[in-house]
Amino acid sequence: MRAEILATGDEILTGALVDSNSAFLAEQLELLGLEVARHHTVGDSLEEIVDVLTEMGRRADLAVVTGGLGPTTDDLTARAAAEAAGVSLVLDKEALADIERFFAERKREMTPSNRKQAMIPEGARVLRNKVGTAPGFALKIGRCWACFMPGVPGEMRTMFRDRVLAHIRETFGRDLHPAVVRTVTTFGLPESEVGERVAAVESLFKGVRLGLRARFPEIQVKLYGRLGRQQEEDDLDGAVAWVCSRLGHNLVSDQGLSLPEAVGRLLRQKGATVAVAESCTGGLIAHLLTNVAGSSDYLLGAVVAYANQVKTGVLKVDPDVIAARGAVSRQVVEQMAIGVRSLTGADYGVATSGIAGPTGGSPEKPVGTVCIGLASARGVVSRRYRLFFGSRQAHKTIFAAVALNRLRLSLTGKGD
Amino acid sequence: MRAEILATGDEILTGALVDSNSAFLAEQLELLGLEVARHHTVGDSLEEIVDVLTEMGRRADLAVVTGGLGPTTDDLTARAAAEAAGVSLVLDKEALADIERFFAERKREMTPSNRKQAMIPEGARVLRNKVGTAPGFALKIGRCWACFMPGVPGEMRTMFRDRVLAHIRETFGRDLHPAVVRTVTTFGLPESEVGERVAAVESLFKGVRLGLRARFPEIQVKLYGRLGRQQEEDDLDGAVAWVCSRLGHNLVSDQGLSLPEAVGRLLRQKGATVAVAESCTGGLIAHLLTNVAGSSDYLLGAVVAYANQVKTGVLKVDPDVIAARGAVSRQVVEQMAIGVRSLTGADYGVATSGIAGPTGGSPEKPVGTVCIGLASARGVVSRRYRLFFGSRQAHKTIFAAVALNRLRLSLTGKGD
Secondary structure, eight states: OEEEEEEEOHHHHTTSSOOOHHHHHHHHHHHTTOEEEEEEEEOSOHHHHHHHHHHHHHHOSEEEEESOOSSSTTOOHHHHHHHHHTOOEEEOHHHHHHHHHHHHHTTOOOOHHHHHTTEEETTOEEEOOSSSSOOEEEEEETTEEEEEEOSSHHHHHHHIIIIIHHHHHHHHGGGOOOEEEEEEEEESSOHHHHHHHHTTHHHHSTTOEEEEEEETTEEEEEEEEETTOHHHHHHHHHHHHHHHHHHGGGEEETTOOOHHHHHHHHHHHHTOOEEEEESTTTTHHHHHHHTSTTGGGTEEEEEEEOSHHHHHHTTOOOHHHHHHHOSSSHHHHHHHHHHHHHHHTOSEEEEEEEOOSSSOOOSSSOTTEEEEEEEETTEEEEEEEEOOOSSHHHHHHHHHHHHHHHHHHHHTTOOO | OEEEEEEEOHHHHTTSSOOOHHHHHHHHHHHTTOEEEEEEEEOSOHHHHHHHHHHHHHHOSEEEEESOOSSSTTOOHHHHHHHHHTOOEEEOHHHHHHHHHHHHHTTOOOOHHHHHTTEEETTOEEEOOSSSSOOEEEEEETTEEEEEEOSSHHHHHHHIIIIIHHHHHHHHGGGOOOEEEEEEEEESSOHHHHHHHHTTHHHHSTTOEEEEEEETTEEEEEEEEETTOHHHHHHHHHHHHHHHHHHGGGEEETTOOOHHHHHHHHHHHHTOOEEEEESTTTTHHHHHHHTSTTGGGTEEEEEEEOSHHHHHHTTOOOHHHHHHHOSSSHHHHHHHHHHHHHHHTOSEEEEEEEOOSSSOOOSSSOTTEEEEEEEETTEEEEEEEEOOOSSHHHHHHHHHHHHHHHHHHHHTTOOO
């Protein structure tokens, strides 16, 4: 069973858009147990699309194709598919009715070019679109079943889940080996060390397959088993537990939660609240925490104390300490953490001060230096780190993650 | 002149990593005036890599290839290249010396597998790597010059700029038509309307080519001309000015600056400072402003007032106004903007309060409702918007952009 993926469109070919559809489809096909052998990208060129479809028709069992089903003259995929399959385009009445309904429901006028979207290769099976105007279709080209979907990610994902999956299951049912996947999130170890620590999982738990995914600054350990085989699903539970035991305090979540999600869950479990005082991270910690729906249950707020006058005026940091130790110092982040905790009345106060770069470093405190403070009813603690990651944004990201991780360790009783 | 791009590696093929290298290379090749006809992705499979290299050798003039040059047994690209070209792998002494130097300088031990990285197809031209261990190389396969680079984005970009560009210029010099590109940033219009407003630029300015790029929430208008032709470069200046005139107050920057960059430049020009009071945007505005290097010159700080007790306690919002009007109201954002301005002593105070979702909406104030307040020496103004964009993160992004845009318009004298 060989599968290939084709993305069409000048925007992707020219680099104007990064193609996220193909990565999504590759993951989905892998979960079905299909081996994806190649991805391709071509522009809005009839000849190129026909060529690559013809090649896939000789080589692959399944092709999933995105893009080029819109109403404009650039949208050539249906014509190319018909040409590659050696059939004509015909008007599909059901597809036309869907398009007419789409415009009627939105009280928008339908143009003749939208009617073009209902022209489908003869013999194709229509894949209805519930969220847009472009119907998809499945067509046999050579030995290959090719499934064509719109390029708009939201429409593509909905059509894949609602229509294409069913078509693939019907067509290839007996040859599929669908997978279940479990994700373990880890932070603070290099990818190579995560790999070494958990490598033995495949030999200890037969039928479990391992994959590592770097989602900076976290690393995800993915464990795959085959769905519907009780023994293997049990093995997967054992494998997750074993992997977690190998990660120690670098384990963030055995359910694939991100650091901000894991911290949020711990705070909610404890009925505790947090407030953040950010210098170098500049609001990123608050942004990450508030990206999680429901975070108002435990995040009271944050002070971005970029200027020293905000550190002293709002957070009540002692100006003499800033003068003596510098704004990037353990003493200052301790006072910031205490200050934001008492200002807001939160149970925990987290503070950052560091040098994200590109300028502002010194031999003693180079770019990549950060101090993290954590205040609670138990008192205040702080640490200093040197984390050189190249860019200002990478520094903000890693500084924020280290701060959230200190809070996480404190909430699980493993911190200072 | 036909160019193709190949990315190799299981991580990209399986969707674990989204391939950003190919988009970068496509943009770079386009700037050289090369027509990129296809991208391909294959995994760490010798057979697949050989197949696609052989196909490109028949079809293309130039291929740029990333990935598979590392020290592990998964790294098969050099072997595949040699096989596709019908040559052997030979040890390259210069490449070996570079690798040895890399380890010596970092006081790290070199393993035998790193020595493997100096094995290069016979007859290839080595492309030295200044920032990593994997040398690249250029090799003729069939009619095609193929340039092989590491997959790590930082190493790849450095090698492309330092080595591959020169090789391409030397090899194809007379057939290249390098482009200059100008970028105009716009905000607040749908992409289709931007397209309609500026479509005529190609007919008004001969030799200028137009491209639109959606970088949510901004839209970039890209104008391309050919380098080194004085008339066309002059036309490009005219085209940029014409496009700007068509965009009115939706023009953010005629130099491709993002909204936070444009706001930062305006503040610096005026010698003015800003502070932000964020409720629904949760720190994102401060994060965006502090992503710009040098932002400490004009950003004093921010208060993320997520809980009402922070709005009243820190920003001095009247609790009775919150009770009477709700936290998402023009009255509250006006008091937040005034509050953060007087708390920090900034010249401008910007405030947001809204409903990012997924829950918290009401018939009167549905998800997507946001109020923006702006305080300055001239007083305080506010507006209410309904901006439905589907997800919590999209709402935070668009709310933050609208707030920054209000500040931008005020700084340019076009606001309230």
